[in-house]
Amino acid sequence: MSDQARQLQNAIAAIVRIQKILEPSVQTVHGALKLAPSDIQTMRFIAEHPGCMSGAVATFLGVVPTTMTSIVDRLVKRGFVSRERPESNRRAVSLHLTEEGGAAFAQLEAEELDSSRFMLETLPEEERAAFVRSMTRIAEALTELRRETG
Numbered sequence: 001m002s003d004q005a006r007q008l009q010n011a012i013a014a015i016v017r018i019q020k021i022l023e024p025s026v027q028t029v030h031g032a033l034k035l036a037p038s039d040i041q042t043m044r045f046i047a048e049h050p051g052c053m054s055g056a057v058a059t060f061l062g063v064v065p066t067t068m069t070s071i072v073d074r075l076v077k078r079g080f081v082s083r084e085r086p087e088s089n090r091r092a093v094s095l096h097l098t099e100e101g102g103a104a105f106a107q108l109e110a111e112e113l114d115s116s117r118f119m120l121e122t123l124p125e126e127e128r129a130a131f132v133r134s135m136t137r138i139a140e141a142l143t144e145l146r147r148e149t150g
Helices: 002-022 029-033 037-048 054-061 065-077 099-121 125-149
Strands: 081-084 094-097
Touching (some): 029 099, 037 099, 065 081, 094 099
């Protein structure tokens, strides 16, 4: 197992390194928008949960409320997110992607889907489903671990 773990560690390190090297030379939506990973994940959560409260996003991201406020402020300033007060609770503030934010997020999603397709195409067809199942299993295990450790 330790040899496999070392091989996986090296493969992940190589993927991250190559992405960082290619990042400045390849024109991408991610690069053009200059969004931090936390910004993208916040937009993803809001897209999937329109009208959510910032506390729910903070819990999802595992950040403290002050950090979440900074992230949302940044996205509001860029015109990607709006804060709205629900009629049912005027003290609460719900979050929504603006039209511009929805368009930007759709571009990000399309680019990520293209990258995922590229990665899958490097594998023989008969290995792809097993790879996706394995990655999904790892993601679920990490999500559960995060829940348990709070």
